[in-house]
Amino acid sequence: MTDPGRTAILRAARKAFARETYDAVTLRGVAADAGVSAALIVKYFGGKEALFERAADFTEAAQLLLGAPNERLGEHAVRTLVQYRRDNDQDLLVRVVFAAGKGDDRALIREHFRDQVTRAFAARLTGPDAQLRAALITAQLLGLGAALAIDRAGAIAAADVAEVVGLYAPGLQALITP
Template identity: 45%
Template sequence: YFGNKDALFARVMSFDTDADDLLDAPLAGLGRHMVRHVLASQRDRGADPLLRIAFAPLHGERGDILRANFRAQVTDRLAARLTGPDAGLRAELAVAALIGLGVMYGIARGPRLRESGPDDVADRYGPLVQAQLTPGV
């Protein structure tokens, strides 16, 4: 399907497509959108593509490729959309919050989180992410 092992590896190590979906919202509502995306990925596909970064240490030298792709395709791309000071740090903090949400939902399987509707979770958690994206707004 992918042609060869190298092409398959490149696809597995890429976050491009997932980042397109994750970042596909106006900045003013991006935090809520990102939370809903993480929840929908977990619910609909049984996995959060962003959580692949948590397993980078298991991939040895290839983990370095995974980390570099994650930074370039997710956090750096998000940082480029932000204005104001410390955009890179704020992007990393926002993504860290999303990864934590993904871990609690998909790996720890928090029962109260999983019982909650995506809109309720987005209403509660979206502002936490948004505070990093547009501080002071």
Template identity: 55%
Template sequence: MNGQTDHIPGGTGEGGGTTGGGADTGTGRQAILRAARRAFAFRPYAEVTLRAIAAEAGVSPSLIVKHFGTKERLFNAVADFGPAADALLAAPPASLGRHLVLALLSSRREQQSDPLLRVVFSLGKDDERTLLRERFDAQFTQRLAALLPGAGPGLRAELIAGQLLGLGVTLSLYRTGEAGRATDEHLADLYAPVLQHLITPADPV
């Protein structure tokens, strides 16, 4: 990452946090990750500092060092879509559409952030944002494509990913509207059939 590590003086050394998933155990780890996702999505890597992330997360800079060690390791945690993909893709194709919706909604509620949406804001041209998009493609979209039966799995996987990102944008935009007040089951009733049609199309693609 441009050779930068952004160590914090007085820190406790290099931490071992390496993934973007997992429940917060009262250590502030998830708050750090939420703040880091926003920081890396909206600003160039070189402009992001651990102190600024700590301030937004409401923790001390040394706590970030304890969990992640360096800015590069924190970025790698933010850029890891593997845990999210594990949860989202944990269903057979026949029921995957509904599972995708419910798993996405559950993650948004439990983690207080969307598991995928940060990739939407990574549209800059610097190497780190490119890496974020590449990780998303490899860890989620390509894994999804490998699960899809029938012809054209790559295109269908990209369309499904777009639908999930669109759902996340909608819920963020209308968090106080009807979409934000709808139950998970009702949203799944409305949204899952569209996804399921892309997963197991009735007609050849």
């Protein structure tokens, strides 16, 4: 079972590090946003640097999204992304968009995303254009995640998960198995 305090800390840290520079983020600020004490952050993560490394990590997201064979990967990735948003009120990937600014810390978030998500998709693909297709796959997933984050009561958010999967997954699948 997931610890709600740890989950709240990671959610607050991901938000903080994606929107602020590393130097501007404080453990007290993250703790306040998470509704916990700064001491609990230290207990779980050891300090700001370790918290940043964990917040900048996309390994879990990649594992969740890539948890199906290539023949069903488009459907699985879309279903996982939409269902994760509904179950957790957060997105697996969109935080990388907020890391588009300048700074070494934001560059590290983008680097982790490329290494842990885009390259993980590319490793599953065949053909000379695998890197390009993987980048387009993650772009489509980011777009869907952003749409869900922006319009929480809109057509996508209100639609049945199976309907979203049925409409969106074929485009993704065409990049996976062209």
